[in-house]
Amino acid sequence: MAVDLAGDYAGLVRIWNGPRPLPRLGLIGVLPAHRRRGLARALVQPLPPAGSARVSRI
Known part of the structure; x- marks a missing residue:
């Protein structure tokens, strides 16, 4: 999740760590004012998340 200087939401990233071999x-999402x-x-630069060797982006 990203917030702007006022503390309002600017964008988010959701990674699903389900039963598949790789997290997805x-x-x-980024609000229009921040696009x-x-x-x-x-937001996706830190991928993969801690504990994962790889992340599927599809």
């Missing part, structure tokens, strides 16, 4: 990137600034890219 389930959702990336086109690289926020979505920044």
